[in-house]
Amino acid sequence: MTHVLETGFEVMENANPNGSPKVRGYNIVNGQLTLAKDGGTFESHNPAWLDDCLGEFPLSEKEDVHDALSAAKAAFPGWASTPAPTRGQIIGNMGRLLMEYKDDIVRVETREIGKTLMESAGSVQEAIDTCLFFQSEGRRLYGQTVNSELPDKELFTYRRPLGVCGIINACNFPAAVPFWKMIPAIMCGNTCVWKSPQDAPLLSFMLTRIMHEAGLPDGVINLVHGKGRGAGQSLVDAVDEGMVNKISFTGSTAVGKMIGEICGRNLVSCSLELGGKNPLVVMPSANLDNAVEGAYWAGFGTAGQRCTSLGNLIIHEEIYDEFMSKFMAKVESTSVGDSMRHDDILYGPMLSEKYAKDFLSDLGMCESSGATKLWGEGIITNENKPINFVGDASEGVYMWPHVYADVTEDMECFHEEIFGPAVTVVKAKDFDHALHLANASPYGLSSACYTNDRLEAYRFKTGIKAGMTGINNSTTGAEAHLPFGGVKGSGNGTRESGIWVIEAYSYWHAVNDELSGKLQLAQMDVDEVHIEEADADYAGLA
Numbered sequence: 428m429t430h431v432l433e434t435g436f437e438v439m440e441n442a443n444p445n446g447s448p449k450v451r452g453y454n455i456v457n458g459q460l461t462l463a464k465d466g467g468t469f470e471s472h473n474p475a476w477l478d479d480c481l482g483e484f485p486l487s488e489k490e491d492v493h494d495a496l497s498a499a500k501a502a503f504p505g506w507a508s509t510p511a512p513t514r515g516q517i518i519g520n521m522g523r524l525l526m527e528y529k530d531d532i533v534r535v536e537t538r539e540i541g542k543t544l545m546e547s548a549g550s551v552q553e554a555i556d557t558c559l560f561f562q563s564e565g566r567r568l569y570g571q572t573v574n575s576e577l578p579d580k581e582l583f584t585y586r587r588p589l590g591v592c593g594i595i596n597a598c599n600f601p602a603a604v605p606f607w608k609m610i611p612a613i614m615c616g617n618t619c620v621w622k623s624p625q626d627a628p629l630l631s632f633m634l635t636r637i638m639h640e641a642g643l644p645d646g647v648i649n650l651v652h653g654k655g656r657g658a659g660q661s662l663v664d665a666v667d668e669g670m671v672n673k674i675s676f677t678g679s680t681a682v683g684k685m686i687g688e689i690c691g692r693n694l695v696s697c698s699l700e701l702g703g704k705n706p707l708v709v710m711p712s713a714n715l716d717n718a719v720e721g722a723y724w725a726g727f728g729t730a731g732q733r734c735t736s737l738g739n740l741i742i743h744e745e746i747y748d749e750f751m752s753k754f755m756a757k758v759e760s761t762s763v764g765d766s767m768r769h770d771d772i773l774y775g776p777m778l779s780e781k782y783a784k785d786f787l788s789d790l791g792m793c794e795s796s797g798a799t800k801l802w803g804e805g806i807i808t809n810e811n812k813p814i815n816f817v818g819d820a821s822e823g824v825y826m827w828p829h830v831y832a833d834v835t836e837d838m839e840c841f842h843e844e845i846f847g848p849a850v851t852v853v854k855a856k857d858f859d860h861a862l863h864l865a866n867a868s869p870y871g872l873s874s875a876c877y878t879n880d881r882l883e884a885y886r887f888k889t890g891i892k893a894g895m896t897g898i899n900n901s902t903t904g905a906e907a908h909l910p911f912g913g914v915k916g917s918g919n920g921t922r923e924s925g926i927w928v929i930e931a932y933s934y935w936h937a938v939n940d941e942l943s944g945k946l947q948l949a950q951m952d953v954d955e956v957h958i959e960e961a962d963a964d965y966a967g968l969a
């Protein structure tokens with residue numbers, strides 16, 4: 428494949444009203460640009476400007492997914508036997524190319540899913556960090572030498588690749604999250620079929636082309652686009668057909684459970700990164716201004732569309748009024764708009780129309796739970812908009828920031844994830860009550876506690892059941908070399924990132940090498956070392 432930005436993309440004739448290019452996007456199977464077998468296509472639209480169409484992409488079906496799986500299977504032996512340092516070098520090249528193209532990728536990410544330019548840059552940087560981390564892992568990927576209990580015999584452990592990995596991610600971190608999955612997967616010698624998120628096909632297409640430009644051999648990563656249950660479901664169904672050795676999924680808990688069941692009955696490993704209802708506790712000893720900043724960013728950054736976004740804001744009753752008045756002042760002045768066209772935006776539109784629709788129904792759930800709405804009016808219109816909304820609201824799918832107070836443990840909105848700009852506020856009587864509330868949702872992804880009492884911080888850290896915890900920090904902002912993932916309804920215990928993710932994409936192979944030239948039986952031919960005859964009478968000493 429040639430230079431991704433030199434050749435440019437195939438720009439379609441019917442240009443957009445705003446003059447931006449609309450491209451023809453392809454699947455990439457065995458390094459070749461392909462269309463869906465039955466010719467179906469779907470479009471990707473800019474959620475900040477729905478008339479702006481980024482391109483047309485193959486609406487892949489089962490046959491297209493199976494072609495991609497066959498290509499991944501055929502590429503597997505060659506890639507698995509490529510020396511790990513060489514695989515690492517290619518991954519390093521990917522990181523360097525991402526740095527070179529960063530500005531272009533960031534703009535496409537913002538245009539395709541509406542995240543602010545600053546946040547898109549963060550997501551692309553997370554992909555770069557992942558590549559740079561795993562480049563040198565190619566020179567490690569350590570196994571062990573282990574002592575044998577028998578003479579003239581050596582024991583070793585090796586990390587072996589699993590085979591063909593099916594990769595499915597949500598569109599909210601369309602560069603970082605697929606790289607969290609595919610980079611360690613290919614580092615370990617696996618090959619992949621990547622079903623791109625239906626709301627970020629152009630970005631996924633660009634990234635896959637860049638990976639090939641970095642020297643990735645054909646067939647190692649195969650990209651298929653699709654929408655709804657189509658291609659993604661076919662990829663998961665292929666587990667039942669014996670064509671997939673691993674599924675890695677980031678998305679909703681309901682879909683994660685379905686994938687876990689299919690993988691479970693086939694004894695196929697799966698990594699599941701699912702929803703969250705992340706609690707953030709504020710205690711009286713906290714620096715309140717700092718806590719307000721952290722809670723506000725965790726709740727409304729990315730328009731609340733991170734799996735690590737703040738869910739339940741749990742405030743000690745002693746500082747409730749003071750905290751809330753500072754917090755609400757920020758919420759009421761939130762700047763919303765299209766960061767491609769306006770500066771100083773906190774958040775942009777919803778990721779797509781589908782996310783907007785789901786969010787509105789979640790707001791209905793808050794209302795029917797009986798929570799008190801302090802702020803927020805659903806969808807932003809030109810007639811009804813927050814004071815710091817900028818631009819023409821009718822162009823995209825923008826939401827008000829929402830705050831619901833008087834939320835209690837018996838309400839549905841206390842337990843359910845709301846994917847969008849909405850925070851549910853809960854009052855706590857004391858620290859134990861706050862910790863109880865923080866543990867009371869069915870999820871366990873991220874969590875946070877603002878306190879300057881060291882014992883409280885310690886008790887929170889040890890008492891919370893979550894995969895990630897921030898002390899005096901927001902619930903979001905994981906770094907690319909720390910384990911990422913959750914417990915309870917947030918996942919199946921697998922982790923992404925850092926050295927921990929390697930466990931998810933390799934299995935341990937134990938090898939023993941018998942050099943003695945004879946059959947020696949473990950446990951049975953082992954020399955016994957006897958305990959010496961007792962020469963002291965301990966009993967008499969007592």
Ligand code: UN1
Pocket residue numbers: 553599600604677732733734735902903904905906
């Ligand atoms: C996600 O929303 O799926 O820690 C990932 C964070 C980001 C990643 C979020 N680094 O919030």
